[in-house]
Amino acid sequence: xxxxxxxxxxxxxxxxxxxxxxxxxxxxxxxxGIINMAHGEFIMIGAYTTYVVQNIxxxxxxxxxxxxxxxxxxxxxxxxxxxxxxxxxxxxxxxLYGRVLDSLLVTWGVSLVxxxxxxxxxxxxxxxxxxxxxxxNNFILSNGFxxxxxxxxxxxxxxxxxxxxxxxxYKTKQGRNVRAVMQNRSMAASxxxxxxxxxxxxxAIGSGFAGxxxxxxxxxxxxxxxxxxxxxxxxxxxxxxGGVGRIxxxxxxxxxxxxxxxxxxxxxxxxxGKVLIFTVVIIVLQFKPKGMxxxxxxxxxx
Numbered sequence: 001x002x003x004x005x006x007x008x009x010x011x012x013x014x015x016x017x018x019x020x021x022x023x024x025x026x027x028x029x030x031x032x033g034i035i036n037m038a039h040g041e042f043i044m045i046g047a048y049t050t051y052v053v054q055n056i057x058x059x060x061x062x063x064x065x066x067x068x069x070x071x072x073x074x075x076x077x078x079x080x081x082x083x084x085x086x087x088x089x090x091x092x093x094x095x096l097y098g099r100v101l102d103s104l105l106v107t108w109g110v111s112l113v114x115x116x117x118x119x120x121x122x123x124x125x126x127x128x129x130x131x132x133x134x135x136x137n138n139f140i141l142s143n144g145f146x147x148x149x150x151x152x153x154x155x156x157x158x159x160x161x162x163x164x165x166x167x168x169x170y171k172t173k174q175g176r177n178v179r180a181v182m183q184n185r186s187m188a189a190s191x192x193x194x195x196x197x198x199x200x201x202x203x204a205i206g207s208g209f210a211g212x213x214x215x216x217x218x219x220x221x222x223x224x225x226x227x228x229x230x231x232x233x234x235x236x237x238x239x240x241x242g243g244v245g246r247i248x249x250x251x252x253x254x255x256x257x258x259x260x261x262x263x264x265x266x267x268x269x270x271x272x273g274k275v276l277i278f279t280v281v282i283i284v285l286q287f288k289p290k291g292m293x294x295x296x297x298x299x300x301x302x
Contacts, residue, residue, distance in 0.1 A: 012151075047129075050073040079208065241281055246291070
């Protein structure tokens with residue numbers, strides 16, 4: 001029983017990472033109508049940004065400050081991934097709105113370019129990031145059962161990010177503009193909403209949250225140039241199952257993919273567990289083709 005509970009807890013941390021990665025993807029897909037296959041590479045950018053920040057702290061700052069590197073890397077990962085996302089949106093993505101097949105092919109090419117750049121800069125081997133001291137211990141509940149602080153931290157981080165993006169979407173003028181563009185782009189534009197600015201800002205924020213997911217992944221093990229490819233399929237499945245453009249859909253979808261996948265893996269194997277969770281996704285989409293939670297959106301219907 002304790003082993004199963006531990007597996008569920010590990011699945012919960014995976015769900016948290018998928019949630020962080022899918023938040024931006026769900027909104028940008030609903031807003032722009034593009035399939036961003038390069039979204040996983042923003043996860044990679046966040047992971048490597050954490051690696052760079054760690055090395056800066058180790059080389060240039062006192063050892064007493066080293067443990068704080070990870071908190072700085074969270075902010076740096078968001079900023080770096082967001083700025084690169086903004087640059088790509090202005091350069092490439094803005095020409096692909098509403099062109100689903102074209103966006104899939106072009107962003108897949110962008111993902112290959114970003115992976116190769118990572119190999120050229122950091123090498124082909126995986127790099128390791130040291131867990132900060134304040135996250136290196138375990139919270140012991142009983143004999144043989146403990147929860148690692150780093151996985152608890154990932155869970156808390158995802159909750160904070162969900163609250164933050166929910167506040168931005170539902171309590172700010174910019175968030176209302178985003179929802180207006182998602183529901184009816186032409187009407188929002190006729191009312192004076194700068195849709196181009198909304199697209200750019202939303203894509204940058206979505207990329208930034210993927211960067212935070214990349215920083216969180218470094219707590220679980222070494223990372224490499226293909227780390228984004230490891231998570232991109234599950235991230236898309238999270239969005240598809242939960243429903244495009246809905247935060248609650250991302251929460252439920254990430255739970256299905258993370259907790260469901262971990263449960264299946266415990267009773268079967270890693271490969272068969274993956275097959276079973278994708279089977280569940282197919283069954284859900286048979287009854288809910290637009291996901292478990294949907295919004296009425298002319299942008300999505302078109």
